[in-house]
Amino acid sequence: MGVEILGHRVHPMLVGLPIGLLVGSVVFDVALMATDEPRWADVSFWTLGLGIVSGLIAAPFGTIDRLGIPSGAPAKxxxxxxxxxxxxxxxxxxxxxxxxxxxxxxPTTLALGLSAAAVVLLAIAGWLGGELVFRHGVGVHRGVAD
Known part of the structure; x- marks a missing residue:
């Protein structure tokens, strides 16, 4: 069970955008601190907002994928x-x-700290997503390689 387009799960298709935007916002924060150029604050603000929205769009598809994992399976x-x-x-x-x-x-010091902590959690989430796919085969169609 999972939402697919042409045999490909939607959740993995969507997560690249929020990951890139959210991590990018932290990169732009670093650029702001390194250069003191105020435009980086604007860029970070907007990439952060778009990353949040796109992450919220990807989340329900991941929830649907999780619902398709059999009860009792370690992947659940x-x-x-x-x-x-x-x-x-x-x-x-x-x-x-x-x-x-x-x-x-x-960004305030607190805002920067929250973003830094969020990147760590995002990395953990990504690692666990990799565990689901590469170790447990969630969302993987088994077939013969060409």
């Missing part, structure tokens, strides 16, 4: 922690974004 438990880490990461990024919601959107 891993899927739960993958989802929890991902949702907590997006929540921390959202808190960071909220703290920046001013003009100009210069």
């Amino acid at each position: 438990h891993i899927g739960l922690w993958h989802g929890v880490a991902a949702v907590l990461s997006v929540a921390l990024f959202a808190a960071s974004w909220t703290l920046r919601y001013q003009s100009p959107p210069t």
